[in-house]
Amino acid sequence: MPVNVPKFLTHRPLERCRVTQPYGVDWTNGQLPLPGGGQGGYSSLGLKAHNGVDFSLYPHGSGTPVFAPCDGRVEVDPVAASSGYGLNVRLFRKLGPQPDGSGLEAELVFGHLQEVRKTGEVKAGDLIALGDSTGISTGPHLHFGLRFRRWTAGGSGPYFLDYDNGFFGYVDPMPFFSADPTLLPVDCRYGLPEGARGYSDVEWYKVAAWLWFTMKRLPTTREKNALVWGRWDWRSLNDPSMFATWTEMTKMEWMKRTKK
Numbered sequence: 001m002p003v004n005v006p007k008f009l010t011h012r013p014l015e016r017c018r019v020t021q022p023y024g025v026d027w028t029n030g031q032l033p034l035p036g037g038g039q040g041g042y043s044s045l046g047l048k049a050h051n052g053v054d055f056s057l058y059p060h061g062s063g064t065p066v067f068a069p070c071d072g073r074v075e076v077d078p079v080a081a082s083s084g085y086g087l088n089v090r091l092f093r094k095l096g097p098q099p100d101g102s103g104l105e106a107e108l109v110f111g112h113l114q115e116v117r118k119t120g121e122v123k124a125g126d127l128i129a130l131g132d133s134t135g136i137s138t139g140p141h142l143h144f145g146l147r148f149r150r151w152t153a154g155g156s157g158p159y160f161l162d163y164d165n166g167f168f169g170y171v172d173p174m175p176f177f178s179a180d181p182t183l184l185p186v187d188c189r190y191g192l193p194e195g196a197r198g199y200s201d202v203e204w205y206k207v208a209a210w211l212w213f214t215m216k217r218l219p220t221t222r223e224k225n226a227l228v229w230g231r232w233d234w235r236s237l238n239d240p241s242m243f244a245t246w247t248e249m250t251k252m253e254w255m256k257r258t259k260k
């Protein structure tokens with residue numbers, strides 16, 4: 001891993017960043033539509049697990065604006081049409097020289113787009129694209145990926161950093177978001193390493209066991225998100241009149257709203 005990387009993502013990529021699938025998990029239930037036909041999970045794509053973070057296109061769905069989270073240079077992926085990311089752009093951001101004199105650059109991926117709005121040099125917060133569900137996708141969302149490329153002190157490269165990490169070099173982008181709460185939405189902060197997840201492991205297993213014994217099934221992705229990221233409890237999830245609420249907002253947001 002790079003040793004000298006600041007929290008360079010200072011702006012949110014969407015107006016609201018609701019995480020529907022974090023990095024390093026596989027919540028697809030093997031239902032990704034594969035390029036050769038059929039369905040599978042991330043292992044079918046040569047990945048250990050999900051190689052980025054998925055944000056729902058809340059609340060606008062397809063056509064939701066996507067913003068540059070940092071200054072950099074935006075390029076349309078030339079193989080977009082055949083890529084699992086569908087129409088996608090890459091944002092390249094030069095990072096400061098490393099202690100050993102090598103050069104480092106971050107490559108951000110914005111996947112499953114509808115339309116590209118800006119390429120070339122961009123500033124943090126610029127509208128760069130509109131989101132959608134193109135490529136290998138099960139519904140409208142933004143796939144947000146990050147990996148690094150380096151040049152040696154002698155100038156050769158670029159080489160992808162940790163390309164053999166089981167994720168083609170992609171790492172969890174969440175730790176690179178600025179912790180400035182004025183620039184980030186609530187849901188982005190859940191993924192930061194210093195932020196607590198909604199459920200401890202013990203609580204999580206209790207809930208999964210409860211669901212298994214009472215309903216004879218495992219939690220869906222949506223339920224997991226509501227539990228882990230939205231901090232909802234099972235009682236709310238199983239109350240039909242609460243469905244629109246727990247799928248649309250976190251429990252904190254709901255409590256704030258009902259106070260008014």
Ligand SMILES: [Zn+2]
Nearest residue numbers: 052053054143
């Ligand atoms: Zn994704």
